[in-house]
Amino acid sequence: MNFVKRAGTSLRARKSKTAALLAIFVVICTLLLGGFLLQTAAARQEADAQRSIGxxxxxxxxxxxxxxxxxxxxxxxxxxxxxxxxxxxxxxxxxxxxxxxxxxxxxxxxxxxxxxxxxxxxxxxxxxxxxxxxxxxxxxxxxxxxxxxxxxxxxxxxxxxxxxxxxxxxxxxxxxxxxxxxxxxxxxxxxxxxxxxxxxxxxxxxxxxxxxxxxxxxxxxxxxxxxxxxxxxxxxxxxxxxxxxxxxxxxxxxxxxxxxxxxxxxDKAYKDQVRPIQQVGAFAGLVVWVVALAGALILGLIVTLQIRERRAELGVLLALGEKKWRLIAQHAVEVAVVALPAVALAALGGHLAGQPAGEAFLGGQGDEPVAAGDAPHAVKVEPATVEVELAAVGKVAGTGLGISLVSTVIPGVGILRLHPRSILTDTE
Incomplete structure (x- = not known):
């Protein structure tokens, strides 16, 4: 059987675990999308602040x-x-x-x-x-x-x-x-x-x-x-x-x-207004890295547990002549198939909650006139506009697929070192 079809059959047979994996991926993709959107909004607001304040x-x-x-x-x-x-x-x-x-x-x-x-x-x-x-x-x-x-x-x-x-x-x-x-x-x-x-x-x-x-x-x-x-x-x-x-x-x-x-x-006005925006952008970048690493670690542990649970299945397939790389590819496809709808759900959530979240982080940066010298400056930076753009969704999809690949390939390396007899006779 083609390993892609086999991945689909496996997902349908394990509906509860597939739903749990989907939920985890939705959380990861939502956090990733939030980080990317916050980075973009911070960069846009920083550019506006530089033009208006300078x-x-x-x-x-x-x-x-x-x-x-x-x-x-x-x-x-x-x-x-x-x-x-x-x-x-x-x-x-x-x-x-x-x-x-x-x-x-x-x-x-x-x-x-x-x-x-x-x-x-x-x-x-x-x-x-x-x-x-x-x-x-x-x-x-x-x-x-x-x-x-x-x-x-x-x-x-x-x-x-x-x-x-x-x-x-x-x-x-x-x-x-x-x-x-x-x-x-x-x-x-x-x-x-x-x-x-x-x-x-x-x-x-x-x-x-x-x-x-x-x-x-x-x-x-x-x-x-x-x-x-x-x-x-x-x-x-x-x-x-x-x-x-x-x-x-x-x-x-x-x-x-x-x-x-x-x-x-x-440059007092610049520091008072632009530096906090830059800090928010840096924080958003840190969130992206932390979520990506944590997501890869969590999914890697989940795939490792799934591989241990499905050792008998792997042994039978290897005994039937299935190649080891195709078994690893099957797990990668299973995780990737779950990742794609998670990206769509995250995009929907970002569209609904992106602007309120952006205003919570960046809205306060432009509410008050900034200070220049010893007097309040009249320039006011407009609040950040958070929009779910195709580029941000593409970044989330690419990062999510990268996480799914890393979380399946690294645990799957152990499969390459096993033989059908050792898998079927190993009771642990």
């Missing part, structure tokens, strides 16, 4: 120009970056805010300062990367922030107090003149923000009042600067992981010169 690297240098900042931002490891220029500008069609406290040497409150540049203008490439905005302390109350798409646009963000005093809303036009008075820029208000910083209790010039702060694109700030090429105060580059900081540092040395710049890495 590691912020701040670069400062005397004479750091926007051109050099853009060249460094074009490096392949940089996902997002912002450059920051600080200039002063004069007001044309708006009235700047003034301090309510008396100016030193004056007895009147609200002393006027006729400084030619009463507005503090900051040129940015991406306002969302500014610390006050990313931490959430400074909020946009109307409109939007400045993005890289605004590089060639004449747009501006104004503070809420200046907007209220001059009745400015999104879409209005704000005219400012350069520090040397030679150029005038007409800027469209695209956003209104609210800075929580209070006005100083003592007198301060208008350009130092938080309400007189404006944010414009870097190109606009360059046009308004007193010099033809104002330098960058600082540039912040977001990379995927701390390991890439060394690559960025090497690129900065190539562009800016070795040792001639300040390079600071802030």
């Amino acid at each position: 590691v912020d690297v701040t670069v400062k240098q005397k004479g750091f120009t926007p051109v050099l900042a853009d060249r460094l931002g074009a490096f392949e490891s940089v996902n997002r970056y912002n450059t920051e220029l600080a200039v002063r500008a004069g007001a044309r069609n708006v009235v700047p805010l003034t301090s309510d406290a008396p100016k030193p040497g004056s007895t009147k409150a609200g002393g006027k300062d006729h400084a030619p540049e009463p507005l503090a203008v900051t040129g940015v490439r991406d306002s969302g990367m500014l610390l006050p905005f990313s931490y959430g302390s400074t909020k946009i109350t109307a409109g939007r922030g400045i993005t890289p798409k605004d590089a060639d646009a004449d747009v501006v963000m104004v503070e809420q107090r200046l907007a209220d005093a001059n009745r400015l809303t999104v879409g209005d036009t704000l005219q400012v003149r350069s520090a040397d008075g030679r150029r005038t820029a007409s800027l469209t208000v695209v956003g209104v923000f609210q800075d929580p910083t209070r006005d100083p209790s003592e007198w301060a010039p208008p350009q130092e009042l938080p309400g007189n702060a404006l944010y414009v694109p870097v190109g606009t700030a360059q046009q308004l600067g007193a010099t033809g090429n104002p330098t960058v105060v600082e540039a912040v580059y977001r990379i995927g992981s701390p390991e890439r900081a060394e690559q960025l540092h090497a690129e900065a040395e190539r562009l800016l010169g070795a040792g001639g710049f300040d390079f600071r890495v802030n």
